[in-house]
Amino acid sequence: MKDKPNQASQVSQEITTKSGSNFSLSFFFLPKEKREAITHFYALSRLIDDAVDDYVGQEAKDHLNFWKKEIELCYQGKPSHPVSLGMQKAAQDFKIPQNYLDLLIEGCEMDLSKKRYETYEDLQAYCYRVAGVVGLTCMKIFGLDSQEAQASARELGLALQLTNILRDVAEDAKIGRLYIPIQDIKRYGLKEEQVLKGPINPKLKILFKLMHDRAQTNFDRAFSKMQQLPKKPLLAAWIMGKVYQRILTKIKEKDFDIYQGKISLNKAEKAWIAMKEYLSQLTTS
Numbered sequence: 373m374k375d376k377p378n379q380a381s382q383v384s385q386e387i388t389t390k391s392g393s394n395f396s397l398s399f400f401f402l403p404k405e406k407r408e409a410i411t412h413f414y415a416l417s418r419l420i421d422d423a424v425d426d427y428v429g430q431e432a433k434d435h436l437n438f439w440k441k442e443i444e445l446c447y448q449g450k451p452s453h454p455v456s457l458g459m460q461k462a463a464q465d466f467k468i469p470q471n472y473l474d475l476l477i478e479g480c481e482m483d484l485s486k487k488r489y490e491t492y493e494d495l496q497a498y499c500y501r502v503a504g505v506v507g508l509t510c511m512k513i514f515g516l517d518s519q520e521a522q523a524s525a526r527e528l529g530l531a532l533q534l535t536n537i538l539r540d541v542a543e544d545a546k547i548g549r550l551y552i553p554i555q556d557i558k559r560y561g562l563k564e565e566q567v568l569k570g571p572i573n574p575k576l577k578i579l580f581k582l583m584h585d586r587a588q589t590n591f592d593r594a595f596s597k598m599q600q601l602p603k604k605p606l607l608a609a610w611i612m613g614k615v616y617q618r619i620l621t622k623i624k625e626k627d628f629d630i631y632q633g634k635i636s637l638n639k640a641e642k643a644w645i646a647m648k649e650y651l652s653q654l655t656t657s
Contacts (some may be wrong), residue, residue: 380458381408384415387455391418397615398608398643401650409513410608413460417506419455420476424483427549432484436477443473466512472505479505483549485549488564492586495537496530501532507609514605524597528613531590534589535620542631545569556582570631580628584620591617603653610649615642641655 388396388411399407406499416439442621445451446460447470462468479501490494507525535564537544537551544551545568548584552567560575567576594613598606615637623635 377496380412380454380461383454384408384458387415387418394624395423397646400609401607401611401646405465406513407464408458410510412462413468413509416459416473417476420480421502424480428486436480436484440477443470443574445468446473448604462513466515468509468512472509472512473476475505482559487549489551489553491555495551498551499530499533500526503529505529512608516601516605518601520597521601523629524594524601525609527590527597528594528609531587531620532612533614534583534587534590535616535623537612538580538587538623539619539630539635541580542570543568543634552579552583570629572627572629572631577628577647580630584624584628587620588617591620607649607653610653611646614645614649618645626653637655 384456388399391414399410399414402410415648420436420439424432425440427435442451442453442456446456446463451457451460459473461532463470463473472514479498482498482501486498489498504526507529508522511521511525514521541550541552550564550568554564556579557564557567560579561626562575562579566573570576591613598609603610618637619635622637626632626635
C-alpha cells in the first residue's frame with residue numbers, strides 16, 4: 373500500500389513530461405510538496421482534456437464520466453486511478469475546493485456539445501471553466517488566497533486560454549471546433565470557413581488582432597495585480613504568464629498567419645524567460 377503515493381507521483385510526472393507543456397517548466401522552481409501537488413493537478417487536467425480531444429461520441433462521454441466519478445472519489449472516498457490518488461492528497465494538503473475540479477469537467481463537457489460561441493461573453497464563460505479555475509487551483513497550491521490573488525488568477529487564465537485559442541485556430545478546425553466568437557467573425561464580413569482554413573487575409577488579420585488585444589489586456593491586468601503580491605510564491609505563475617505572453621507577441625510578429633504551423637517557443641527561449649523571472653524574484657525578495 374505504501375507504494376501507491378510513489379506510483380501516483382511517477383504516473384503524474386510521466387504524463388506531465390510527455391505532454392511537453394509550457395507549464396511544466398515553471399513547476400521546477402516550486403518547493404517539492406507544491407511541485408508534486410501541481411504536477412498531480414496538471415496530469416489530472418491533461419487526462420480530462422484528452423478525454424474530449426482523443427475520443428468522440430459516447431466513448432468521449434464515458435471517459436469524461438470516469439473522471440467525473442474519480443473527482444467525487446477524491447473528496448468522498450478512495451479514487452482508483454494513481455493520478456486521482458495524488459490529486460486527493462493535493463486537495464487535502466492545499467484545501468482545493470471540489471467545485472474547481474467540477475467546473476473543469478463542465479468546461480470539457482462543453483467541448484462535447486458546443487462547437488461554436490456566439491459572443492465573446494459566451495467564450496469567457498467557457499474560458500473560466502477550462503482556464504480560470506486552473507489559475508484558482510494553482511493559487512491554492514501557491515498559498516495565496518486573497519481577492520487580489522484570485523482576480524489575477526482568473527485574468528491570467530483567460531489570457532493564457534485566449535492565446536491558445538488564437539494559436540490553435542487551424543488545429544482546432546481539424547476536430548470541428550471554432551472558438552473565435554461568431555459575432556466577431558460576422559462583424560468583419562468573414563465566413564466560418566475562411567477562419568477555419570485560411571489563408572490569411574486582411575480581414576482575418578483584423579479579427580486575429582482583436583483576439584490578440586483581448587489576451588494582451590488580460591495579461592496586463594493579471595500582471596498588474598500580481599505585482600502587488602509576493603513574487604516568490606508566484607514565480608511559477610510569472611514564468612507561465614511570460615512564456616505565453618511571448619507566444620502571443622510572436623503571433624503578432626508573424627503578422628497573425630497562424631495557418632503556416634503552430635507558433636511556439638523553443639527550449640532556449642523558454643529557459644531564458646524562466647531564468648529572467650527567477651533572477652527578478654531574487655532581487656525583489
